[in-house]
Amino acid sequence: MEQKKESLRIEIQGISQSFGEKKVLDNIQLNIGDGEIFALLGPSGAGKTTLLKILTGQLVQTEGTAKILGTDTKKLTDKEYSKIGMMLDTSGLYERLSCYDNLLLFTQIYGISKNYIEEALLKVGLMEAKKRPVNKLSKGMKQRLVLARALMNDPWILFLDEPTSGLDPASTREIHKLIFSLKEKGTTVFLTTHNMEEAEKLCDNIALLHEGNIVEYGNPKEICRRYNHQNKIEILLKNGKQLSLCNSESSAKEIYGYLQEGIVETIHSTEPNLENVFVELTGRSFE
Amino acid sequence: MNPKKISAIFQKQVKETLKNKEVLIQFLMFPILVVIMENSIKVEGMPEHYFVQLFATMYIGMAPLVSMTSIIAEEKEKNTLRMLMLSNVKPMEYLIGIGSYILLACMIGACVFAATGEYKGRELAEFLCIMMVGILISMLTGAAIGVWSKNAMSASSVSVPVMMVFSFLPMIASFNEHVKKVSDFVWSGQINNLMNSLGAIDFDMQTVLVLLANGGVVFVLFQIAYKKCGLA
Numbered sequence: 001m002e003q004k005k006e007s008l009r010i011e012i013q014g015i016s017q018s019f020g021e022k023k024v025l026d027n028i029q030l031n032i033g034d035g036e037i038f039a040l041l042g043p044s045g046a047g048k049t050t051l052l053k054i055l056t057g058q059l060v061q062t063e064g065t066a067k068i069l070g071t072d073t074k075k076l077t078d079k080e081y082s083k084i085g086m087m088l089d090t091s092g093l094y095e096r097l098s099c100y101d102n103l104l105l106f107t108q109i110y111g112i113s114k115n116y117i118e119e120a121l122l123k124v125g126l127m128e129a130k131k132r133p134v135n136k137l138s139k140g141m142k143q144r145l146v147l148a149r150a151l152m153n154d155p156w157i158l159f160l161d162e163p164t165s166g167l168d169p170a171s172t173r174e175i176h177k178l179i180f181s182l183k184e185k186g187t188t189v190f191l192t193t194h195n196m197e198e199a200e201k202l203c204d205n206i207a208l209l210h211e212g213n214i215v216e217y218g219n220p221k222e223i224c225r226r227y228n229h230q231n232k233i234e235i236l237l238k239n240g241k242q243l244s245l246c247n248s249e250s251s252a253k254e255i256y257g258y259l260q261e262g263i264v265e266t267i268h269s270t271e272p273n274l275e276n277v278f279v280e281l282t283g284r285s286f287e
Numbered sequence: 288m289n290p291k292k293i294s295a296i297f298q299k300q301v302k303e304t305l306k307n308k309e310v311l312i313q314f315l316m317f318p319i320l321v322v323i324m325e326n327s328i329k330v331e332g333m334p335e336h337y338f339v340q341l342f343a344t345m346y347i348g349m350a351p352l353v354s355m356t357s358i359i360a361e362e363k364e365k366n367t368l369r370m371l372m373l374s375n376v377k378p379m380e381y382l383i384g385i386g387s388y389i390l391l392a393c394m395i396g397a398c399v400f401a402a403t404g405e406y407k408g409r410e411l412a413e414f415l416c417i418m419m420v421g422i423l424i425s426m427l428t429g430a431a432i433g434v435w436s437k438n439a440m441s442a443s444s445v446s447v448p449v450m451m452v453f454s455f456l457p458m459i460a461s462f463n464e465h466v467k468k469v470s471d472f473v474w475s476g477q478i479n480n481l482m483n484s485l486g487a488i489d490f491d492m493q494t495v496l497v498l499l500a501n502g503g504v505v506f507v508l509f510q511i512a513y514k515k516c517g518l519a
Contacts, residue, residue, distance in 0.1 A: 056373065078375045092370035094299065096306040101299070108295030109374050133306070149370075 007034040009157050009188040010055065014064035017050055017212075024050050026212040028064070032205075035186040037179060039199040041274065042209035043284070048192035051209075052161055055190070056086055068157065082110070085155030087146045087163055095135040099126055099145050102134060103152065110153045120148040125174060140171040147175060151182075158182060160191040164198060176202060196274040200224075206274070210282045220274055227280060228271035236265040244270075288383070292376050296384025300358070304392070313354045314392045317346035318399035325403050339404035340482040341458060343414075346400070347421035348454030348475045351393050352429035353446055358385055359433025360442030378513070386426055393422045410486040417485075421478040424502050425453065431509035434516055474501035 010032040017025040025047045032038045040048045053059035054066055057076040066073040071080050093102055103117045121127045124144040129137060134145065143163065150158060163179075164172040179189055179202055193199055199206050200220045208216040216223055233251060235243040235258065245251035247269075258264050272280070279285055304310050324338040334340075362368035371381060397418035406414050432449065436442035457479030460470035470476030477497045481488055 058369070058373070081373065081375050086370075086373060088366070088370075092366040094303060094367055095365070096303055097299070101302055105295055105299045106374060108298070109292050109371070109376060111291060153374075 008032065008067075009034060009036075009069055010038075010190060011067040012051075012055075012064070013066070015051065015054060015061050015066055016063040017047070017054065017059070018062045024212050025054075025061070028212075028214060030207060030214070030217070032188055032190060034188060035183055036205060037183050037189040037203045038191070039203045039206045040190070040192045040209055041194065041196065041199050041206050041278070042192075043194060046209040047212045048209060049161060052088075052159055052190075052192055056084065056159055057081075082153055083156040085150035085153060085158040087143075087150040087158070087160045091142050091146050093134045093142060093145060093149075096133055098131050098133055099137070100130045102145065103149060106149055106152045112152065116152065120151060123151070123178065124148045140167045143167055144171065144175070147178065155187060157188045157190065160189065162193055163191055164193070164195065172198075196278075200274060208274070208278055208281065210278070210284070215281045216277065223277055224271045224273060227277045228269070230270045232270040234268045234270055236267075238263045238265045288377065288380055292380045293384045293387070296371075296376070296381055297388050300385055300388040303358075304354075304388070310354045310357060313350040314396055317342045317350065318396045318403075321400055321403050334483075336404040339400050340479070340485075343397070343400045343418065343482060344421075344457050344475055344479040345454040346393070346396060347418060347425050347478060349425075349450050350396065351389050351422045351425040352432075352450050352453070354389050354392075355385070355426045355429030356433040356436070356442045356446040357439060358389075359430060360436045360439045363433075363436070364438035382430060386430070389426055390419075390422060394419065397422070406485065413485050413488050414482075417478055417481045420498060421474065424474050424498070424505055427502070427505045427509055428453075431505060431512045434509065435512040472497055474498055477501075 008031050010030070012028055012030040015025055015028040016023065028051060030038075040051060042048050050059065054061045055068060055073055057073050060074055068076065069080055069083060071077070094105070097105075099121060100117055103120060104114065107114055107116055118127065118130075121130055124147055126141060126144055126148065129141060134142060137145065143166075147160075147163065150160070160179075164175050167175070176198070179191075182189060191202075203220055205218060206220050206223070207214045218226075231247045233245045233247055233255065235245065235255065237243070237258065245254060255264075255267070275285075304314075321338055321342040324342070325336070328338070359368070362371075368381070372378070394415070397415060400418070401411055401414050404410075404414070428449065429446065432446050433442055436445065453473065453475040456466065456470045456473055457476050460467040460476060460479070467476075471480070471493070474497065477494050481494065
């Protein structure tokens with residue numbers, strides 16, 4: 001688990017958390033750098049939200065240290081909080097107030113210009129719902145409003161807990177686009193998800209969490225390649241015939257032949273996805 | 288403490304309450320009732336401004352306590368308070384923001400009572416001062432219950448009986464001597480006694496001590512609740 005040590009924004013050293021007899025996190029070690037999109041993946045109850053709560057200073061860990069921007073999470077001050085954005089599992093929106101008024105409150109708290117409200121609403125595609133009370137919004141719209149609020153203080157680190165859970169594909173795509181644009185600005189994004197595709201698509205690095213332990217860490221594509229034991233190539237021909245060939249010189253000639261004949265419908269390598277890797281490591285399915 | 292954050296919380300609460308019938312009715316019910324009763328019921332032998340004084344005591348025992356409790360408990364339940372705390376809002380900034388809003392709203396209600404009672408000069412000054420002292424103690428009681436409670440349901444199961452004791456004790460005391468003895472040691476009882484001698488109030492030691500002691504006890508209870516449960 002070699003990780004970069006330069007420009008660390010989040011450092012987690014030997015974090016353990018117990019609730020009574022139950023150990024929810026066990027000796028977690030992680031480093032997350034500038035502009036990195038990192039995902040903590042695991043099934044429900046794996047300890048993702050617990051770690052997120054520790055990192056945002058909502059929960060004090062039983063053992064170990066966690067640092068945000070070089071400051072111990074037990075001692076986070078206004079200075080650090082002003083550089084953190086959060087989109088938590090529960091929205092925490094004022095349901096009776098409009099989208100605009102919800103954001104207005106936070107511009108006043110952060111001491112930033114009201115002009116940002118319309119900019120933020122435009123960014124998350126909620127300009128038309130500006131005056132609509134939050135209790136009249138769909139779940140996807142609420143998620144986007146929470147994201148707009150999390151971005152309000154132009155954070156250095158953005159914590160997202162299941163950011164696209166329950167969203168339709170169009171809203172999910174919008175949120176992914178937004179996360180990518182944040183990365184370009186150098187924002188570090190720490191997200192928890194149980195959506196493997198999302199993690200593969202978005203993240204520079206991921207950690208697979210199982211019963212409080214990190215069972216795998218790294219770049220999602222590299223992880224998938226590492227667990228590609230079959231090392232095969234699957235071909236679907238236009239006549240409907242399916243072939244599974246070894247990744248070898250002789251197969252290359254055979255594939256070349258099919259390609260020359262123009263009879264190849266699809267061609268795929270057989271590396272596993274993150275879900276398969278998780279099942280291989282833990283013997284359990286992800287859901 | 289940051290006055291801008293307190294002001295933001297205050298403004299948020301004004302907008303929230305205008306759309307929250309449950310809290311809004313707390314502020315409006317007794318002032319409306321007193322205007323109707325005072326102008327429509329005249330019974331021979333009834334003390335002057337009987338309804339104003341009776342309902343004013345009830346209003347103090349009910350509106351600040353219930354609204355403070357329900358606002359804090361709802362914010363805890365819906366995690367909005369947690370978001371505020373995670374956005375650099377200090378617990379005291381939040382409590383002052385909410386508290387100043389409730390104090391203002393209740394004082395507007397107190398002005399309706401004063402206008403209905405046609406108080407002027409010393410009477411008016413005394414009435415508003417008594418109202419303010421009562422509202423502050425009642426608010427602190429509500430804050431302690433709100434902080435102690437995990438959600439709106441558990442908050443109302445505590446605040447309703449407490450509110451009924453403080454609101455109705457002075458009225459029951461006027462019919463029963465034994466209850467009167469107890470009522471004299473409760474802040475709402477003393478507030479009612481002061482209401483009954485408006486214009487000629489002579490603060491005796493018992494009144495001052497009871498108000499201070501009740502205020503002190505409520506403050507200690509609030510501190511315990513705050514240390515034990517926190518705000519978010």
